[in-house]
Amino acid sequence: MHQPGEVIKERYRILNTLGQGGIATTYAAEDLDIGQNVAIKILSLRELTDWKALELFEREAKILSQLNHPAIPNYLDYFQLDTNDDRSFCIVQEIAPGKSLQELVESGWDSREMEVRDIAEQVLEILGYLHQLNPPVVHRDIKPQNIIRDSNGKVFLVDFGAVQDTYCHTLSRGGTMVGTYGYMPPEQFRGKSEPATDLYGLGATLLFLLSHQSPADLPEKQLKIDFRPYIEISPELADWLEGLLEPLIEDRFKSAREALELLHSHREIIAARSLSNPQPINSKVLLQKKQNKLSITIPPNPSKAFISLFFLFFAILVGSRVLVPIVSPVNSEIAWFFLAGFLFCVLSSGFFGPKFVDCLVSTQLNFQGNQFKISWIFLGLSRKVQGNIQDIFRVEVRKKKIRIKNKNTKVKYRFIISCVLQVGVKSCHFGYNLNQAEKEWLVTEISNFIGKPKVIDT
Numbered sequence: 001m002h003q004p005g006e007v008i009k010e011r012y013r014i015l016n017t018l019g020q021g022g023i024a025t026t027y028a029a030e031d032l033d034i035g036q037n038v039a040i041k042i043l044s045l046r047e048l049t050d051w052k053a054l055e056l057f058e059r060e061a062k063i064l065s066q067l068n069h070p071a072i073p074n075y076l077d078y079f080q081l082d083t084n085d086d087r088s089f090c091i092v093q094e095i096a097p098g099k100s101l102q103e104l105v106e107s108g109w110d111s112r113e114m115e116v117r118d119i120a121e122q123v124l125e126i127l128g129y130l131h132q133l134n135p136p137v138v139h140r141d142i143k144p145q146n147i148i149r150d151s152n153g154k155v156f157l158v159d160f161g162a163v164q165d166t167y168c169h170t171l172s173r174g175g176t177m178v179g180t181y182g183y184m185p186p187e188q189f190r191g192k193s194e195p196a197t198d199l200y201g202l203g204a205t206l207l208f209l210l211s212h213q214s215p216a217d218l219p220e221k222q223l224k225i226d227f228r229p230y231i232e233i234s235p236e237l238a239d240w241l242e243g244l245l246e247p248l249i250e251d252r253f254k255s256a257r258e259a260l261e262l263l264h265s266h267r268e269i270i271a272a273r274s275l276s277n278p279q280p281i282n283s284k285v286l287l288q289k290k291q292n293k294l295s296i297t298i299p300p301n302p303s304k305a306f307i308s309l310f311f312l313f314f315a316i317l318v319g320s321r322v323l324v325p326i327v328s329p330v331n332s333e334i335a336w337f338f339l340a341g342f343l344f345c346v347l348s349s350g351f352f353g354p355k356f357v358d359c360l361v362s363t364q365l366n367f368q369g370n371q372f373k374i375s376w377i378f379l380g381l382s383r384k385v386q387g388n389i390q391d392i393f394r395v396e397v398r399k400k401k402i403r404i405k406n407k408n409t410k411v412k413y414r415f416i417i418s419c420v421l422q423v424g425v426k427s428c429h430f431g432y433n434l435n436q437a438e439k440e441w442l443v444t445e446i447s448n449f450i451g452k453p454k455v456i457d458t
Contacts, residue, residue: 001044001088002027008081012040012092019145023053024161028095031076038076039095041161046086054089060160061091063137071126071156096158098150101209105144110370110390111209113233113451115153115292119209121263122155123147123202127256131195138193142201143183144208153292182216186223186247196252199259203244207231223247232451236266277444280437287445294449296442298363301433363430367450374421374428385428394422395447397439397456398429417457419443 002025006014012029015037019026024043031038043057064075077092099107101119111119123142130137139146141162148156185200187193204215210231211218219226225245228238240262246252253259279287286297364375373386398420419431419439431439440456447454 001025001042007032008040008090009079012038014040023048023050024057026159031092037095039073039093041091041093042081043089044086045088056161057089057091061089064091064093064160066133067130067137069126069129071122071154073156073158093158096148096150096156098148098154098156101144101147101149101205104149105209105212108370108388110212110388112370112389112449113237114449116206116209116233117237117263117267118153118292119147119149119155120202120206121260123157123205124256124260124263126155126157127195127198127202128260131198131256136195138195139198139201140188140193141180141183142198142205143180144205147205182214185249185252187249194249195255196249199244199253199256200246203241206241207245234266240266277441277448280435280441283434283438283441285434285438285442287442289445289449292368294365294367294446296363296365296446298365298431298434300360300362365430365446367446372421372450374430376430385423387423389450389452391423392421392450392452393424395443395450395452395454396420396422397436397443398427399457421446 002008002014004014004016008014008029011032013032015028015030017025018028018039024041026039026041029038029040030036043054045054048054061075061078064072065078067075073094073096075091075093077090079090079092081088081090105111127139127142130139139157139160139162141159142157146157146159148158150156183201183204185197188197188200204225207215207218207225207227210233211227213230215225215227218230224242224247227241227245231238233241240259243253243262244259253262279285284299284301286295286299288295360378362377364373364377366373367389370389371386372389372392373384376383396419398418400416400418416432417436417439418429419434419442421428421430431442434442443454443456446452
């Protein structure tokens with residue numbers, strides 16, 4: 001309908017199309033009066049096939065003008081646009097920064113349980129505001145496309161095209177079925193809606209984030225979505241999610257506040273678990289955990305390496321001062337070759353292994369969003385491994401058996417224990433120089449944060 005560069009109402013210059021729904025198209029535009037980008041939702045009368053759509057559009061404008069919440073883009077203007085062959089109705093709002101949850105998932109974002117909980121809490125806060133209005137406002141179209149998340153994790157609720165206040169619903173003899181298949185509870189198919197209707201839409205949206213599948217594609221058992229085999233979350237969150245997705249409205253959470261309070265109590269349980277896994281005493285590991293970021297720094301431990309270096313120096317001294325003089329009178333070249341072989345045996349004895357090297361290396365691990373990165377830094381040189389958290393399928397404390405031969409040719413073994421991120425067939429080792437308690441603590445912290453299984457090899 002409108003092309004980039006076109007100016008409407010001598011004020012709004014169209015920039016691009018943001019989205020197209022069943023009854024209207026939304027554009028990004030620049031408000032030339034104030035130099036601010038806005039969203040303009042336009043309904044064309046010529047393309048209208050159902051007068052009910054115009055009623056919904058005008059109701060959306062009316063309700064938006066009455067809303068005032070930081071997570072709902074501000075209503076700015078409503079006007080008609082007349083041309084020779086058409087009349088259009090336009091709603092102007094602020095633009096919500098970020099991308100929709102649908103876009104994020106399609107671009108490869110793999111949300112972790114902590115992020116899903118945070119999104120749920122923010123949306124419940126918005127729904128709590130809408131539902132406590134007089135009359136309560138029911139959005140009726142909670143789905144991934146209508147929830148915008150910015151780079152800082154803040155959530156916005158958009159597209160109130162299906163919105164309904166309960167006065168309108170109660171006083172009318174019948175309802176109109178609006179919403180999106182897969183995100184609507186059974187009562188919405190009958191044209192009915194109550195505040196708890198939005199809770200079902202939220203539950204289905206969270207299920208999409210966790211499974212990357214439309215809820216409509218998941219199997220049902222006794223009219224309930226059988227989602228547990230398809231997602232990996234804590235039992236508490238799974239039980240809470242079932243409370244949102246109850247098909248019968250009387251079995252569902254009664255309000256956003258009730259759902260939010262229970263979710264907060266689950267957060268306290270998780271916090272208590274974290275307290276039950278305290279950092280070992282005298283540990284030098286630096287761990288910083290924020291809402292969606294985990295940073296870990298394992299400093300070098302040169303004191304441990306010093307012992308190994310002293311042993312190496314002693315071996316060189318013995319070899320050069322004792323062995324070489326003994327063999328040199330016979331053949332000097334053979335003497336130095338003999339010394340090289342002696343040092344090789346020392347270095348391959350197992351005393352100088354990954355643990356020795358790790359004592360001199362600073363290791364940094366970062367988990368943020370759906371990405372992870374590990375950096376090993378030694379004398380200004382660094383090696384990095386990075387990838388997607390979704391590709392990590394296990395966090396381990398792994399024990400590796402090293403075979404050692406002594407002078408009597410008897411075979412002996414020693415163990416090297418490290419922390420491991422198992423990424424596909426690739427193993428990323430770190431923390432050789434940590435003690436056992438530190439390794440188990442660190443693996444538990446990472447496992448809890450990224451929501452992946454842990455294995456501790458004893």
